Amino acid sequence: PSRRRGDAPSNIYWHPAQAKQEIRHACFGARPATVWLTGLSGAGKSTIAYELEQLLLRERHPCYVLDGDNLRHHLNRDLGFSAADRSENIRRAAEVAHLMNEAGLIVITAFISPLRQDRDIAREIVLPERFVEVHVSTALALCEERDPKGLYARARQGQIPEFTGISAPYEAPLSPTLTLDTGAASLAHSTRRVYQHLARHFFVE
Numbered sequence: 001p002s003r004r005r006g007d008a009p010s011n012i013y014w015h016p017a018q019a020k021q022e023i024r025h026a027c028f029g030a031r032p033a034t035v036w037l038t039g040l041s042g043a044g045k046s047t048i049a050y051e052l053e054q055l056l057l058r059e060r061h062p063c064y065v066l067d068g069d070n071l072r073h074h075l076n077r078d079l080g081f082s083a084a085d086r087s088e089n090i091r092r093a094a095e096v097a098h099l100m101n102e103a104g105l106i107v108i109t110a111f112i113s114p115l116r117q118d119r120d121i122a123r124e125i126v127l128p129e130r131f132v133e134v135h136v137s138t139a140l141a142l143c144e145e146r147d148p149k150g151l152y153a154r155a156r157q158g159q160i161p162e163f164t165g166i167s168a169p170y171e172a173p174l175s176p177t178l179t180l181d182t183g184a185a186s187l188a189h190s191t192r193r194v195y196q197h198l199a200r201h202f203f204v205e
């Protein structure tokens, strides 16, 4: 599949790729996918993402994690946590995921991505057939109890405005491909489920 070409100015032209995608897929042992992890802060998105990366690399599948916290250090350092900034954060992340998929990598993203509309835009940018939506559904109470960075405590004290789950919304996916509750299942089990989905639907002989 090739990318929509609609939204450039009229003086900008699209240069079609030369390499046949099937050859690229054979080189990498898989068709490209973007595993889009969504869930509250502290739900376990990053932990699952990096664990899945290890699992894939062990089987020699080239992959890469795009993590919200990390992208906000560089590419997205100009963005905060208003609804508009989060949308732009997700849009850029999806564009990067798309490029990495085009290059042949399996991409694993770990962004709260709290709004359905933003995730739907991400799905269109990445391409629906490559987009695997995974809800890391760990309950707010448990995320808050874990509070690995102390952010919930600060948010409760009013020190962090627009904190997801406390003073900003989180819209759970309506029909995610997978739902992982890290309060109910082990990290290894949750990671394995995503790996098996990829093996079944994206790995090639």
Ligand code: PPS
Pocket: 040, 041, 042, 043, 045, 046, 067, 068, 069, 072, 081, 085, 086, 087, 089, 090, 110, 111, 112, 113, 114, 149, 151, 160, 161, 162, 163, 164, 168
């Ligand atoms: S979003 O909503 O998708 O744009 O967020 P993301 O890029 O994933 O960044 C989330 C991490 O930023 C920290 N943080 C906040 N999260 C939510 N709301 C507010 N106001 C906020 N301020 C800082 C927090 O550490 C998130 O990390 P994770 O890994 O999700 O816990």
